[in-house]
Amino acid sequence: MTKNASPLRRFLTYGALVLFAVVFLYPFFIQIATSFKSDADAANSAISLIPNPFSGQAWSTLFGGGSKSVAFPTWLKNSVVIALIVTVARVFFDSLAGYALSRLRFKGRGFVFAALLAVMAVPGVALLIPKFLMVNYLGIYDTYTAMILPLIVDAAGVFIMKQFFDSVPVSIEEAARMDGASIFRTFWSVVLPMARPALITLTILSFQGSWNEFSHFLVVTKGTPEHQTLVTGLASLTSGQLGAGTQYPLKLTAALLTTIPVAVLFFSLQRYFIRGANEGGVKG
Amino acid sequence: MSDISDAAVPAVDRPHDSRASRTSARRTARFGGGLRGPEGIMGWLFVSPLVLILGLFLVIPIAMALWVSLTNWNGSANPFGGGQGAEFVGIKNYSDLFFKDGLTRANFMQSISNTFWYVIAVVPLQTVISLALALLVNAKFLKARSFFRTAFYFPSVTSSIAISTVFLFLFGGGVINGFLKLIGVTGPNWFNDDRGLVHLLFNAVGVDNPSWGKAEIFGRSLWDWLSGPSVAMSVIIILVVWTTSGTFMLMFIASLQDLPVEVDEAAALDGTTNRQRLRYVTIPMIKPTIFLVLTLGLIGTWQVFDQIYVMGGGNPNGTTLSPAYLSYKQSFANFKYGSGAAMAFVVFAIIIVLTSVQRWVLTDKDDRKPLFGRRRKGASA
Numbered sequence: 030m031t032k033n034a035s036p037l038r039r040f041l042t043y044g045a046l047v048l049f050a051v052v053f054l055y056p057f058f059i060q061i062a063t064s065f066k067s068d069a070d071a072a073n074s075a076i077s078l079i080p081n082p083f084s085g086q087a088w089s090t091l092f093g094g095g096s097k098s099v100a101f102p103t104w105l106k107n108s109v110v111i112a113l114i115v116t117v118a119r120v121f122f123d124s125l126a127g128y129a130l131s132r133l134r135f136k137g138r139g140f141v142f143a144a145l146l147a148v149m150a151v152p153g154v155a156l157l158i159p160k161f162l163m164v165n166y167l168g169i170y171d172t173y174t175a176m177i178l179p180l181i182v183d184a185a186g187v188f189i190m191k192q193f194f195d196s197v198p199v200s201i202e203e204a205a206r207m208d209g210a211s212i213f214r215t216f217w218s219v220v221l222p223m224a225r226p227a228l229i230t231l232t233i234l235s236f237q238g239s240w241n242e243f244s245h246f247l248v249v250t251k252g253t254p255e256h257q258t259l260v261t262g263l264a265s266l267t268s269g270q271l272g273a274g275t276q277y278p279l280k281l282t283a284a285l286l287t288t289i290p291v292a293v294l295f296f297s298l299q300r301y302f303i304r305g306a307n308e309g310g311v312k313g
Numbered sequence: 314m315s316d317i318s319d320a321a322v323p324a325v326d327r328p329h330d331s332r333a334s335r336t337s338a339r340r341t342a343r344f345g346g347g348l349r350g351p352e353g354i355m356g357w358l359f360v361s362p363l364v365l366i367l368g369l370f371l372v373i374p375i376a377m378a379l380w381v382s383l384t385n386w387n388g389s390a391n392p393f394g395g396g397q398g399a400e401f402v403g404i405k406n407y408s409d410l411f412f413k414d415g416l417t418r419a420n421f422m423q424s425i426s427n428t429f430w431y432v433i434a435v436v437p438l439q440t441v442i443s444l445a446l447a448l449l450v451n452a453k454f455l456k457a458r459s460f461f462r463t464a465f466y467f468p469s470v471t472s473s474i475a476i477s478t479v480f481l482f483l484f485g486g487g488v489i490n491g492f493l494k495l496i497g498v499t500g501p502n503w504f505n506d507d508r509g510l511v512h513l514l515f516n517a518v519g520v521d522n523p524s525w526g527k528a529e530i531f532g533r534s535l536w537d538w539l540s541g542p543s544v545a546m547s548v549i550i551i552l553v554v555w556t557t558s559g560t561f562m563l564m565f566i567a568s569l570q571d572l573p574v575e576v577d578e579a580a581a582l583d584g585t586t587n588r589q590r591l592r593y594v595t596i597p598m599i600k601p602t603i604f605l606v607l608t609l610g611l612i613g614t615w616q617v618f619d620q621i622y623v624m625g626g627g628n629p630n631g632t633t634l635s636p637a638y639l640s641y642k643q644s645f646a647n648f649k650y651g652s653g654a655a656m657a658f659v660v661f662a663i664i665i666v667l668t669s670v671q672r673w674v675l676t677d678k679d680d681r682k683p684l685f686g687r688r689r690k691g692a693s694a
Binding site: 042054063126128179184 | 352354356363371372374375472482640641644
């Protein structure tokens with residue numbers, strides 16, 4: 030149709046797009062460049078994209094454990110372990126619940142679904158103190174249990190899976206059930222393999238969510254390195270609690286390493302990210 | 314759509330999990346078989362992790378926090394014991410926020426004022442920019458469409474803490490001011506500048522703390538309420554608009570691609586200009602998405618926390634305090650959990666009231682739809 034847009038219009042459109050692209054991408058390039066700068070270079074020629082001199086000091090500080098206050102390897106380990114456990118658990122429990130809410134007829138299903146929608150409407154900011162109170166009450170404050178257990182099911186994920194199962198015809202499962210397969214067997218061997226696209230989307234949302242999680246970890250732990258993740262560790266480094274001074278190369282390198290796993294996932298599985306964004310996953 | 318075609322090739326005979334089939338045989342026997350037989354039990358079994366976890370870490374805790382907001386719990390005693398350090402004080406924590414002269418009210422009202430200006434700036438900006446990006450990326454003649462879409466969406470998937478760190482460097486480490494210097498402008502000392510933007514406008518026309526501004530609303534002078542976002546808060550505004558526009562852009566792209574081409578073509582044949590088509594055809598047809606974006610924006614912005622935590626924690630001079638951050642600080646730094654919890658519930662109430670008002674204002678009488686009622690299809694292409 031409007032393939033025959035005027036040259037001026039094309040020029041303006043491309044011009045605007047390129048300008049926006051620079052605004053959206055420049056911060057990441059300057060971040061990468063600065064992570065290879067020396068402290069003095071980062072301060073004196075902040076806008077330069079070329080480190081001069083080239084310095085690997087920020088990287089060796091993080092991985093060499095030279096600075097006592099930055100327990101980077103511990104943060105990394107915690108982030109990886111927690112994100113993996115939460116992701117696997119979420120994908121399993123969310124699809125179980127989503128399947129039951131979509132397919133199984135049981136007393137109270139309508140109530141559970143209504144409660145789920147109500148829970149999704151609760152703003153996260155109203156949950157910081159409540160989570161702390163419960164974790165404290167259960168005596169699990171400042172433990173991995175407190176960091177992981179509250180995250181292993183999420184309402185939005187259950188909702189996405191329910192919506193997905195609602196859109197899939199029921200006939201194939203019914204054939205399996207007729208053949209005498211149990212409910213769990215049907216779910217595990219027939220339904221889940223069909224749900225691959227939705228499962229990938231859910232996996233991505235869960236990994237991204239738990240990897241980037243901040244406020245939950247903040248309120249259920251004391252904030253000692255033992256229980257810090259990359260994100261909470263970086264926050265304490267950046268907000269100056271570790272007495273790190275400006276040290277922009279160090280901070281930006283830590284931020285870069287926090288970004289990389291999600292970035293790799295994003296660039297390799299982009300279309301699933303986009304589906305996720307359109308299914309109601311929105312950043313707070 | 315690819316979901317359905319993938320679904321058409323089921324792997325019925327995958328040979329794993331023989332254990333499941335054995336137990337299922339037993340189960341079938343026990344419940345007497347029948348296609349719908351054990352669904353009652355299995356249904357509850359399947360949703361039990363959901364019910365347990367959300368009940369234990371969401372529903373019950375909210376009730377606990379409501380109770381704590383009615384006490385003066387200091388963090389050490391048993392919060393539900395009612396003894397020393399956890400006495401029941403009724404609605405005092407709530408009324409203090411609004412009616413008792415003092416530091417708590419002053420901080421709280423300042424945080425409300427800051428966040429009000431923050432919302433006023435962020436919500437329209439992110440909506441307009443994300444719609445503009447969607448329209449640009451959606452241009453029919455465009456090549457490299459997916460490159461641009463990726464570039465704009467990428468900031469949305471990164472950690473808010475990591476991005477805040479980058480912006481601390483951009484604005485505090487001299488990058489932005491370095492660019493401003495190139496065009497001969499001396500940039501402000503961003504994170505230490507507590508001057509409000511609206512105050513600066515007033516100053517520009519020679520008005521500074523006039524007598525009509527002395528009137529007090531909830532202990533804060535009218536002049537202070539009118540400050541606008543501080544220069545430091547503007548950095549956070551820019552940051553948040555920059556990180557959220559990508560997500561909302563995707564929502565707009567999805568709804569633009571849902572539009573029937575014929576309508577646009579018919580309008581083009583009628584000799585309308587692009588501007589007219591945007592104003593009278595496109596915008597009215599994507600109204601539900603605009604509404605969704607405004608609502609999600611309003612809900613998200615009132616909760617701003619992570620960025621504040623990293624970028625100075627309320628400094629300079631309390632001009633970047635948000636109620637969410639203040640509630641956290643009041644509880645975990647000042648050990649006034651009752652007061653902190655009360656603040657959180659006030660924010661909760663503000664969000665509910667504002668989204669209801671917005672819904673009422675923006676929806677036509679004959680076009681009322683539930684918030685998440687419209688099923689959106691995944692963006693393709």
